[in-house]
Amino acid sequence: MNVSRIALATGVAASSVLLLSGTAFAHVSVQPQGEAAKGGYATVNFKVPNERDNASTVKLEVSLPTEHPLSSVMPQPVPGWKVEVTKSKLAKPLQVHGKQITEAVSKVTWTADGSKIAPGQFQQFPLSLGKLPEDADQLVFKALQTYDNKEVVRWIEESKEGAAEPESPAPVLKLSAATGDEHGGGAKDASAKDGKNAGHDEDAKSEEASESSSDTTARILGIVGILVGVAGVAFGVLAGRRRTS
Structure with missing residues (x-):
């Protein structure tokens, strides 16, 4: 009798661990392809896993940080998805390569067009970003994930230092130290020279x-x-x- 109770308790505990682990890691995230250096340009992937067993993801909306507007934002085509880029006027124009930029991309939206992210699957959505800020260590993006059952998951909560990870954390892009070359080829160029x-x-x-x-x-x-x-x-x-x- 005691053995049966112990086995049952162990199974429940293991199931809880697996469930909590899946919830902790199954969120929208952003990772650079290579390096995202301050003052440079980078290509990043927004990784979107499906965390539902009875619905598929059909839409992703990513809002870019307004405190660090980016003058160049270009999406890479993803088969089966259509993309829409939304621009907004800047309160303070940017100076990039001697030119004044008065508006910047504020949101990028991918909508399923013949495809979807089914249960147990994930999809990556690449973006080319720049010029990355020189006075920040990270960029925080806010994302909305929509399922075909009309459910919307808001990945918008910012993590606080020393605190536990929020339930729906916003994607965070960590920036590395500046390389001295805004296109990220400084070290390679120096080596070539x-x-x-x-x-x-x-x-x-x-x-x-x-x-x-x-x-x-x-x-x-x-x-x-x-x-x-x-x-x-x-x-x-x-x-x-x-x-x-």
Whole structure:
């Protein structure tokens, strides 16, 4: 009897852990493809899992942070989904590459068009973002996930430092330190330049070695020529003396 109760309690506890784990991790999130550096550009994926057993996700709305407006937001086409980009006027215009930007993308909406996110599945929605702010460590996006049964899940709660994760956390994009190149290629460019400089140095050394070798060869041939000439003169003198004798 006691064994049966223990087994039952263990099963309930395990089921609760699995259920809570699934709820904790089954939320809309955003991750960069590579690196999202301050002051640069990045491609990010909004990952949308389906957390319902009896409904499919048919719509995703992502609101961009108004405190850090982005001058460039471009969605990548996703088969089976249509995308709509909404722009809004900026209270304070942005200066980007010497141009004044008076409006920026405030929301991106994906709506199922022949496809959907079924139970037990997830879908990624890529966006190209920039120029990322230089005075922030992260960007907080707010997302609405709509199911085909009309249910809407609002992923809009911001996490607070030292507090437990909220029930419906907003997607957060962590920003890394600036690379010195706004397109994220600073390190690669520097490496390429170092490689080219190293190549030039090797070529220069090779040319110097070749020139040195040529000079040495020319000197040796010159000395050999002089010796041959001296030997010829000496042979001619000796031959003349023999004839005279």
